[in-house]
Amino acid sequence: MFRPLTFSAVHFPSVTEAHPIKEHDTMAIEVRIPTILRSYTGGAKVVEGAGDTLGDLLTDLDSRHAGLRARLVTDAGALHRFVNVYVNDEDVRFLGALDAKLNDGDSVTILPAVAGGAFGFAAAAAISQHRAAAAAISQHRAAAAAISQHRAAAAAISQHRAAAAAVAPRGARSAVDAR
């Protein structure tokens, strides 16, 4: 079959024109704002922002929605105990909290933590203060760090095993697995 070159030469550019490459991808993270914080966003339920980490994103949002960041981050610089923040489907407390990495197209959801209870002793007063919250968060972080170290170690071990299994003759493999 013969197709004149001129046909494709004319046809091709029109295809690329129909799907232009987006040039304004710097504001590509969607952030869902809970009712209680919509006073900072002019009532908007969803706003957009940019940042490589959650901390960067909140700083960026605060430049347009002044005061929002202070409701989410304590004076000590930790994520507040009274809010839950999610990146896509994960609680950021398990992703490094404010250090959680973000990518274009991610969706961040902020919800007020629903908690409380009768415990009204000294601890109740303490938990309403930022220090307690910061301590709780740093424990969370330590736990998250421990988990990721553990994961890294597990990955290293399984790589080691795979390497050992590849090298070892069949009879020796069970000795490797038994470790």
Next chain:
Amino acid sequence: MLSIDRSIVEAIVAHARRDHPDEACGVVAGPAGSDTPTRHIPMDNAARSMTFYEFDSMEQLRLWREMDDRDEEPVVIYHSHTATEAYPSRTDVSFAGEPGAHYLLVSTRESDTEEIRSFRIVDGVVTEEPVRIVDAAVDPHAVQSYMFGQSPATVDYECSGR
């Protein structure tokens, strides 16, 4: 004032009794803007404590998204106090993050009677409000859907047969 169907209150009390002496917690969702609680969702107390409750953050995310999809809001957020009165503690006030919700407290400290009270908690200010318990104030089909369950999250009621 909070108007709430008797069958929903009974389901909340049953939940609180079931989890006693730990605190129980949950939500009654309703159509956005209606101020009418129609769909009872008992939540896990992730703290599993006699003096503290906390929604599991992932369960909460799922429910809040579901409510969003259904154009619902958390009309009632409830929890139990198992050894003290049904009045918001300082912790309750610190955490209260849904200014539009009725915060319903159930005290199960007495084994034969329940104390049920409702509060608005806005900007740290607690305001008690009357609770009107009504029979079939809501669409009876909505009540049935809660009784028999539409999703795994809403099935679990001892009260459904009573």
